[in-house]
Amino acid sequence: MHYKAPVREMQFLLDNVFQAGDLWQSIPDLAEMVDMDTAVAILDEGARITHELVAPLNRQGDEEGVRLIDGQVITPKGYKAAFATFAESGWVGISGDPEYGGMGMPKMLGVLFDEMCYGASNAFALYSSLTAGAALCIASHGTDELKSQYLPMLYSGQWTGAMDMTEPQAGSDLRHIRTKAVPQEDGSYRVTGTKIFITGGDHDLSENVIHLVLAKLPDAPGGSRGLSLFLVPKIQVNEDGSLGESNGVECGSVEHKMGIKASATCVINFNDAKGYLVGQVNRGLAAMFTMMNYERLSIGIQGIGCAEAGYQMARDYALERKQGQGSGKGLGNGADAIIVHGDVRRMLLQVAAMTEAGRALAVLTGQSLDKVKYLEDAEAADLVGLLVPLAKAFFTDTGLESTVAAQQVFGGHGYVRETGVEQLVRDVRIAQIYEGTNGIQALDLLGRKVLPKDQAMLKTLIRQVEADLSDVPASWQTEADSVRGAFAQLLDLAGEFKARQNLGDSVNAAAVDYLHGLGYATYGYLWLKMVIAAERGTGALDGEFVQRKQALARFFFARLFPRFEAHVASARAAESAVMTLPSELF
Numbered sequence: 001m002h003y004k005a006p007v008r009e010m011q012f013l014l015d016n017v018f019q020a021g022d023l024w025q026s027i028p029d030l031a032e033m034v035d036m037d038t039a040v041a042i043l044d045e046g047a048r049i050t051h052e053l054v055a056p057l058n059r060q061g062d063e064e065g066v067r068l069i070d071g072q073v074i075t076p077k078g079y080k081a082a083f084a085t086f087a088e089s090g091w092v093g094i095s096g097d098p099e100y101g102g103m104g105m106p107k108m109l110g111v112l113f114d115e116m117c118y119g120a121s122n123a124f125a126l127y128s129s130l131t132a133g134a135a136l137c138i139a140s141h142g143t144d145e146l147k148s149q150y151l152p153m154l155y156s157g158q159w160t161g162a163m164d165m166t167e168p169q170a171g172s173d174l175r176h177i178r179t180k181a182v183p184q185e186d187g188s189y190r191v192t193g194t195k196i197f198i199t200g201g202d203h204d205l206s207e208n209v210i211h212l213v214l215a216k217l218p219d220a221p222g223g224s225r226g227l228s229l230f231l232v233p234k235i236q237v238n239e240d241g242s243l244g245e246s247n248g249v250e251c252g253s254v255e256h257k258m259g260i261k262a263s264a265t266c267v268i269n270f271n272d273a274k275g276y277l278v279g280q281v282n283r284g285l286a287a288m289f290t291m292m293n294y295e296r297l298s299i300g301i302q303g304i305g306c307a308e309a310g311y312q313m314a315r316d317y318a319l320e321r322k323q324g325q326g327s328g329k330g331l332g333n334g335a336d337a338i339i340v341h342g343d344v345r346r347m348l349l350q351v352a353a354m355t356e357a358g359r360a361l362a363v364l365t366g367q368s369l370d371k372v373k374y375l376e377d378a379e380a381a382d383l384v385g386l387l388v389p390l391a392k393a394f395f396t397d398t399g400l401e402s403t404v405a406a407q408q409v410f411g412g413h414g415y416v417r418e419t420g421v422e423q424l425v426r427d428v429r430i431a432q433i434y435e436g437t438n439g440i441q442a443l444d445l446l447g448r449k450v451l452p453k454d455q456a457m458l459k460t461l462i463r464q465v466e467a468d469l470s471d472v473p474a475s476w477q478t479e480a481d482s483v484r485g486a487f488a489q490l491l492d493l494a495g496e497f498k499a500r501q502n503l504g505d506s507v508n509a510a511a512v513d514y515l516h517g518l519g520y521a522t523y524g525y526l527w528l529k530m531v532i533a534a535e536r537g538t539g540a541l542d543g544e545f546v547q548r549k550q551a552l553a554r555f556f557f558a559r560l561f562p563r564f565e566a567h568v569a570s571a572r573a574a575e576s577a578v579m580t581l582p583s584e585l586f
Helices: 007-017 020-025 036-064 079-088 107-120 122-141 144-156 284-320 342-375 378-409 421-432 438-450 452-468 474-499 503-536 543-560 563-572
Strands: 067-069 072-074 159-164 180-183 189-199 208-216 227-233 235-237 243-246 249-254 265-278
Touching: 007 020, 007 036, 007 107, 007 342, 007 503, 020 036, 020 342, 036 079, 036 107, 036 122, 036 421, 067 249, 072 249, 079 122, 107 122, 107 284, 107 342, 122 144, 122 159, 122 208, 122 227, 122 265, 122 284, 122 421, 144 159, 144 208, 159 189, 159 284, 189 208, 189 227, 208 265, 208 284, 227 235, 227 284, 284 342, 284 378, 284 421, 342 378, 342 503, 342 543, 378 421, 378 438, 378 452, 378 503, 438 452, 438 474, 438 503, 452 474, 452 503, 474 503, 474 543, 474 563, 503 543, 503 563
Parallel strands: 159 208, 180 208
Antiparallel strands: 067 072, 180 189, 189 265, 208 227, 227 265, 235 243, 249 265
16 A cells, blocks of 8 residues: 545645635735645645655665665665656755745645655655755855855755754753864865764765754854854865765764664764855854754654554555454454444544644644745744644654554554554654654743743734634534633643742653643644634535544544643642652662
């Protein structure tokens, strides 16, 4: 079974739920570039290429993995040709700057294509995702010379990008980075050091790999304030754009991983490599975080893509697999498809309800990023700050839960490699760890985004929720009241934290539960937006589509939304339950 992108669901979100066409036409930079007809055409073509080109590589890539041979990383059979076709079609630059060869599509459309790629093959998708992120960083902070020399090659996929932050002694705590950059008379720098866990750090898919490297100048101040960002190509680039000599960038080894085995995760050694400053000296983190907002959202979407792929596999299996009887009379010649059994239906409904709400949140986050980029919207900037860590962590935590549920539908057949569903469980697991672990996302959300400035970011989201739910039909009023009440609890709880003496310990102990509480509250809000849009929709929204949306919304509020209360109760509990046990007694 090869993944098929849920284009109809995606079009519904853009057109009916978020009225994307109206927003695009109100933005001069987008009005002549994209409308709903263009968006649907892109979704259709994206669905075709991910189904026909990318998905067939997924199983083989997992079986074969990457290999390091004579200093060169070799990707699985078929990857190089497929990536060339993928890149030639312009998909790497779907949201890239049109001035340098990108498509210039809005992010709220780009997130849906990201989901298609991750649903088809996590490992394959990562090569283009990191390239797009590197290009975004260069476009935002690079000099005109760097932009003109590197962006066209990155958007075309002839060169690919990598992000080099982590070092053996400096994981999430970047203050301890040791990689050095020494300034040269010609304005360049010489970069020396070792980076680990570098996704796409080396491979045979492109002519060159462009590394964005965090390093310290010799006279840099201490801590993270002393980090600068450098563009370091694997192969030196001549003034005319042609490739020159090797640049002292070597792959020391590749990691052997639980999943995403066809994605090259490398140890990269920089041996006096020539690099170029991106952004300002000692402002490397600020430049990198331009890329990180988009990358963290993209990695979150990995959870949605895997969940959707798992749902499709489990649904098809449940409709075909004969086991037991719905009447409860046991086995016999009249065995029913397992879709009739309540527990199987529960699992499928859970995966579908969480995945569709997650997709809606991805589009909302993409819309907010677009408003910041094109309209400099301050409220949208608040939403981006709040929603990016939520999306990264909640999508991937629940994405793993969803893939495990999909595997469970298969019973014993889900535990063997033949069906393919177990690969999704292994592949999505990393998404909770990289691009900032989900615990760090939760700390960022509660400590840096919710609590400061009198909870301004959370209040921005609450204002949008209240505006969108102001005319809820009577049939959904009870659920709307529950959602409003949930956000009120989250706001009150934030106030309680600020009043506590041990604020730091309180935030550390409660952050993950608070994030999950916010996740369920936000999904409740988005389910109301979706079901009301479906009921009021016209045209392509036939009766079965509306019926399915109503059933999933009812299931979410009856069976999943109650989790909110448990997470809030846990978050509210005193931090002493977490912090009092002496370390030596663990």
